[in-house]
Amino acid sequence: MKRPLFLLLAAGVLLLALLASLALGASDIAPGVVARLLLRPDDSTDSLVIHTLRLPRTLVAALAGAGLGVSGLLLQGVTRNPLADPGILGVEAGGALAILIMVVFFPAAPAALFVPAAFLGGALAAALAYGVARRVGVTPLRLALAGVAVASLVGAATRTVQLLFEERAQGALFALSGSVAGRTWEQAAQVAPWMGLGLALSLLLTPRVNVLALGEDVARGLGARTERDSFLVTALGVLLAAASVSVVGPVGFVGLIIPHAARALMGPDHRFSLPLAALLGAAFLTGADILARLIDKPAETPVGILVAAAGAPFFVALARRIGRR
Numbered sequence: 001m002k003r004p005l006f007l008l009l010a011a012g013v014l015l016l017a018l019l020a021s022l023a024l025g026a027s028d029i030a031p032g033v034v035a036r037l038l039l040r041p042d043d044s045t046d047s048l049v050i051h052t053l054r055l056p057r058t059l060v061a062a063l064a065g066a067g068l069g070v071s072g073l074l075l076q077g078v079t080r081n082p083l084a085d086p087g088i089l090g091v092e093a094g095g096a097l098a099i100l101i102m103v104v105f106f107p108a109a110p111a112a113l114f115v116p117a118a119f120l121g122g123a124l125a126a127a128l129a130y131g132v133a134r135r136v137g138v139t140p141l142r143l144a145l146a147g148v149a150v151a152s153l154v155g156a157a158t159r160t161v162q163l164l165f166e167e168r169a170q171g172a173l174f175a176l177s178g179s180v181a182g183r184t185w186e187q188a189a190q191v192a193p194w195m196g197l198g199l200a201l202s203l204l205l206t207p208r209v210n211v212l213a214l215g216e217d218v219a220r221g222l223g224a225r226t227e228r229d230s231f232l233v234t235a236l237g238v239l240l241a242a243a244s245v246s247v248v249g250p251v252g253f254v255g256l257i258i259p260h261a262a263r264a265l266m267g268p269d270h271r272f273s274l275p276l277a278a279l280l281g282a283a284f285l286t287g288a289d290i291l292a293r294l295i296d297k298p299a300e301t302p303v304g305i306l307v308a309a310a311g312a313p314f315f316v317a318l319a320r321r322i323g324r325r
Contacts, residue, residue, distance in 0.1 A: 002265075003266055003272050006265045006266060006276060007272075007275060007276060007279065010276055010279035010280055010283065011279055013279075013283045014062070014279050014282050014283040014286070017282075017283045017286040017287045017290070018058055018062065018286060019031060019034065019035075020287075020290055021054060021057070021058040021061065021286050021289065021290055022034045022038070022050055022054045022055065022058060024290055024293060024294065025049075025054065025293050026293070026297065026298040027049070029046050029049070029050065033046060034050060037050050037051075038050065055185075056183050056184050056185045056187070056188045057180050057181070057182070057183045057289070058286060058289075059188045059192075060180050060183040060187060060188050060191065060247050060248060061180045061183075061248070061282075061285050061286045061289045061303075062282040062283075062285070062286050063188070063191055063192060063195045063243075063244075063247075063282070064180070064191075064243075064244040064247060064248045064251070064285055065244075065254060065258075065281040065282040065283070065284055065285025065286060066195070066199065066277075066278040066279070066281045066282040067195050067198065067199070067240040067241065067243055067244040067281070068086060068240070068241060068244050068251065068254040068255045068258070068281055068285070069254060069255060069258035069259065069262070069277040069278055069280055069281020069282070069284070070198075070199060070202050070237075070240055070274055070277050070278050070281065071086050071091075071236075071237045071238070071240040071241040071244070071255050072084065072085050072086060072237075072254070072255025072256055072258060072259045072277075073255075073258070073259035073262060073263075073270065073273060073274055073277045074202060074209060074233050074234070074236055074237035074240075074274075075089065075234065075237040075255070076259050077209040077210075077212060077213045077233070077270055078209060078212050078213075078230050078233040078234055078237070079143070080140075080212075080213060080215065081140040081143055081144070082140060082260070082318060083140050083141065083143070083144035083256070083315070083318060083319060084140075084143070084144075084255075084256075085252070085253065085255040085256035085315075086122070086237070086238075086240075086241035086244075086255045087151065087250060087251070087252030087253060087254075087255065087256070088144050088147045088148060088151070088252070088253075088256065088315070089125070089126050089129050089143070089144075089147035089150075089151075090122075090125035090126055090128070090129045090147045090148075090150035090151040090154060091122035091123075091125060091126050091237075091238055091241045091242070091245075092122065092151075092241060092244075092245050092249075092250035092251070092252065093125060093150070093151040093154040093155050093158070093250055094118075094121035094122040094123070094124055094125025094126070094150075094154050095117075095118030095119070095121045095122040095125075095241065095242045095245035095246065095250075096118070096121075096154075096158060096176050096245055096249060096250050097121055097125075097154050097157055097158045097161070098117040098118050098120055098121025098122070099114050099117055099118055099121075099176075099245070099246060100158055100161055100162070100169060100176065101117075101121075101161065102114065102117045103168065103169065104161060104165045104168045104169055107168065111186070111187075111190055112190060114190070114246040115190070115191065115194045115239075115242055115243050115246045118242035118243070118245050118246045119238060119239050119242040119243075121242075122238045122241055122242045122245070123235070123238050125150055125151070125154055126147075126234075126238060128150050129143065129146045129147040129149075129150040129151075130143065130146070132146040132149065132150065133145075133146035133147075141319060144319065158176065162176075176249050176250070177249045177302055177304070178248065178249045178250050178251045178252075178302050178303060178304020178305070178307075179248065179249065179292075179300070179302040179303055179304065180247075180248050180285075180289050180303060181300050181302075183247060183248075187247045188247075190246070190247065191243050191244075191246060191247045194239065194243040195240065195243050195244075198236055198239045198240040198243060199240070199278060201236055202236050202240070202274060203271075203274060203275070205229075205232060205233055205236065206269075206270040206271045206274050207271065208224065208229045208232070208233065209233055209270045209274075210268075210269060210270050210271070211224045211229070212224070212226065212229055212230060212233065213268065213270070241255065248285075248303075249304065250304065251285065251303060251304045251307050252304065252307065252308055252311060253307055253308060253310070253311020253312065253314065253315065254281055254284060254285060254307055254311070255281075256311060256314065256315060256318075257284070257310070257311055257314055258277050258280050258281045258284060259273070259277055260318075261277075261280055262274075262276040262277035262280055285303065285307070288303045288306050288307050288310075289303045291306055292305075292306055
């Protein structure tokens with residue numbers, strides 16, 4: 001009985017966050033005016049601000065937050081690693097580097113290729129992290145440390161490319177900043193189909209994630225094709241993270257915090273925790289973006305910095321608890 005209530009509460013929080021995102025900013029707009037202009041836009045400045053600037057920005061923040069939350073849940077489920085996160089495993093850093101390479105060396109490539117490029121870069125970075133951890137024995141803590149090391153290495157490569165090709169790299173700053181400021185309808189339309197496909201397929205695969213989360217031996221005993229299912233679930237997790245990186249850049253720790261919150265409220269069954277993770281992730285990143293606008297108004301703080309400030313202590317506390325086991 002509590003599960004539908006939690007979903008309704010999360011949906012309500014997300015709705016409030018979306019409305020607040022449309023109302024608050026460099027110039028605040030009254031909630032009543034926002035509601036009126038959403039239904040009946042006019043030629044006023046407030047209407048222009050809402051429909052041209054804040055609506056696409058809010059939509060991108062919600063989609064990216066949902067994608068990162070579900071991505072973290074899938075990766076934690078398939079690896080049985082509570083420290084798994086698209087940022088910690090290097091997926092976000094790899095995706096950002098791939099987009100930078102596209103912009104610098106293939107400037108004529110269409111923006112529609114950014115998500116596939118980010119997917120490839122994120123998958124390679126995650127595979128490298130797993131390969132490093134496997135050489136010394138894969139444990140949750142070792143995999144997380146290997147992912148952090150790979151993310152640092154990829155980040156250094158990203159900064160090197162930026163310095164060597166400074167002028168060309170200007171076009172990829174949106175994918176490197178960890179921010180949703182200035183996002184457009186074109187970028188929202190670019191990521192929405194990928195995110196919708198990834199979220200829908202993730203929901204369909206939740207029974208398989210439940211089986212994989214029991215462990216490889218148990219999953220095989222239940223008749224699951226563990227290698228195939230693990231590949232599919234991991235690919236979906238990387239795809240959702242890549243789609244998020246392609247429009248907001250690397251925003252770490254959303255995929256770490258949100259899955260733990262969703263499982264704490266819904267239990268281990270991914271059929272229920274996954275929809276909640278999507279709602280909570282969308283509300284969390286949208287709320288963080290609102291706070292980023294208000295901290296140093298009218299200037300803006302990158303949302304990635306605020307999320308890192310909240311996520312880093314959570315990661316340290318979780319890692320210490322796992323290390324004592």
